[in-house]
Amino acid sequence: MNEQLIVKNFGPIKDATVDFKKVTVFIGPTGGGKSTLAKLAAVLRDVDFYAQQNGPEYLFDYYSLEDYFNSSSALELSRGRYKVKAKGRRITYDHNTRRLINSQVKQATQVFNKQSTDKIPELAKTIRATAKSTELVSTEIDEIVENIKSITDTLIHETSLEILKLVFSKIFFYKHPVYIPSERIFVSALNNSWAGLMRDDIGLPAPLLTFANNYAQIRSEVNALHLPMFDVKYIHRKDEDFIEIKNNKKLINLHNAASGIQSVAPLLVLIEHLAKSNEQAQSFIIEEPELNLYPTTQQGLLNWLVEKCTTGENDLTITTHSPYILSHLNLLLYAYQVAERHPDRADDVAKIVPRESWINPKEFAAYHVEGQKENGVHSIVNPETGLISYNDLDALAGNSATEFDQLLDINAGLEAE
Template identity: 25%
Template sequence: MNERLIIKSFGPVKDLDITFKKVTLFIGDQGTGKSCVAKLFSMFKWLEKVLTQKKYKLNYFEQYNRFLTMLCSYHRIESFVQNESYLKFESKLYVFVYSEGSFKISDKNVEVDGLSKIMYVPAERSIVSVAENKTKLLKELPDSSETFSDEFVNAKKYFKSGYELPFEGLRFEYDSLNEVGWISGTGYKVRLINASSGIQSSLPMCMVSEYLSQMIADREEIKLSKEEKDKLEKRVADIMQNDAISDSIKDMMIRQLSSANRYDCFINIVEEPELNLFPKSQMEVLRSLVAINASSDKNMLILTSHSPYSLAILNMLIMGSKVYERAGEDVKATVENILPHVYHLHENEVAAYRLSYKDEKYCESVLNTNTGMIAKNDLDSCSDEINRTFNQLYRLYANTFAK
């Protein structure tokens, strides 16, 4: 965690140098690059994972312009590259740098202690609710949407007895025989394709997130092809039969191989979790995502948002943590009744950035260093502007027409 990403002149992203934490939020106007940053983070974390698994040699992605044609094209951001583009991502295990048309990878030679399951939840996710059969998905969507659709199919199989949405007492049930999803509420039942846009947007996001979190908690091993299994068995045999290696080193190497084939954390990258949702439902969905993220110390939650409610909700969760940590047992019990600690966010675990072309500084943290809370920003100021305009009009109305 606390991984660093530097971007200069890449698509809509002007210039930023940021650190990712357990929960990282991006806000800003349309087209300022929030999703681009999230996609680059997703791309580098996937690259870290496959290199850790030894599926590719380091120089594989450095050759034949694969950085663009294979990595960036997955999210359809290959056209964002400019002559002056510069990217650097530094994780615990690797350093990735793209500069002057060249991509380089440096291995830090740090012992691997597990793999990350990475999920990019796109803003176009409602399409997987409408197209219940994956083959009906629009071909124009990027590969990341198809990956998300695959995981939604897996989630429907996992929750074969049904899934409770985090708001309005709604329940999802899947008829696997006829490949039809149903939403049940108080006194009604409709097909998922006929449900509200908020349900169609939130159900795949919540369901896939919880499914993948449970998969990590169950310590499920990665499914390997026969070729991959054969390679793994050969590597184990080579280690065990090498008399030049001590038993303690052999044990360490075998543990590393095991770690490289088992997920131990979930990195959830969600575009606009608030899409088409009523404010109260936004709160319940966001709390659900935070609770899923809290199920492991290694999990990470990356969010992009246009909703001022998202900021208020996160501040509420941070405040819950601040009160709970300083309280005696009696007050803790009260806090638990108001806001269960599974939703609490420690201020040191949160990063929040605003991207804007309007200000002198394109990327700026919106966390108040004194309070640890998300400070007043552009999303809040829009409400102020609406109120000011209303008050001006009201005074004019009162002075002119109400006499």
């Protein structure tokens, strides 16, 4: 994956250059711009940004980014030979990108149009033969044939739009990124009330409603799923969601389960379903996976996410506040390195860290995001070790250790007196 996002003067981001990898992580203080970068990746990876009739501003509104523009805002996304820019809300392409896109769209559209046009005489012939037995006059037959042609032309136009979307989905791999917002715990808490909330349009965030709707549609297809980080089982039965605990015959309604399970279960069910698709690569963007979770459970969840969300051409982007997430990412990175250096000991490594969760350092990026500061968005990966810098880990863990040492010094001084 070779994708770079450049952001200038957009909301909380003053100046940032981010290289996205198979696994990309943003950490930083509240309001620093982590979610802004994640949402911009979702906007610029979505085929609707380039091909929809409503214009690109729709997706900025969808992710609540519409107020982040100013006169000097500039966005740029490049992937391999393709580069797209957004100055304000206007999309532009460099010459090579436009040429490549137009060529693919033109060729694909010509093939489809020829196939559709070839079918019109056959339709007309069938209509005329049928019309003889229904006593239609010639003018009425001609009108029907013309109507059929008009409908076919409309279909050609609409399908051309779909062709354009398919071209962009091949360029950027995805059709629509899977954005999973931090408010996801509401999905379990409100149980089956989502249909009414969406019908009444009560103003909940659009990504949350989309997540809830997607989950509601696919949960019956999953039916049962082991949640290893909790050692419980999710069960969907008769349009209800339950949790099964070992050695407990009575099922618990999901909305009565622990908050961590409520937050994680819909997330895992949706990803389990989508990750199995071989038709289209998936871009998973997850806000704060650590919500409501004990540190060791955060680590178990991260193992699961890396395994499920990075198969094939899929990729994973997360925003986080948790230094435990960063520490565990280092473990997954180091497991890959040890196994690569000592292939004969790979099985021993896998006994400690599941093989499916190893991360190739070449396919990993992590950034500290404090967007309004000078150099506020910077990589925290040590280029020599391929791991997250331990200096950065210590800094992100806060000053509590230093402050504790200071208290020890004071205490020692008091005792000395």
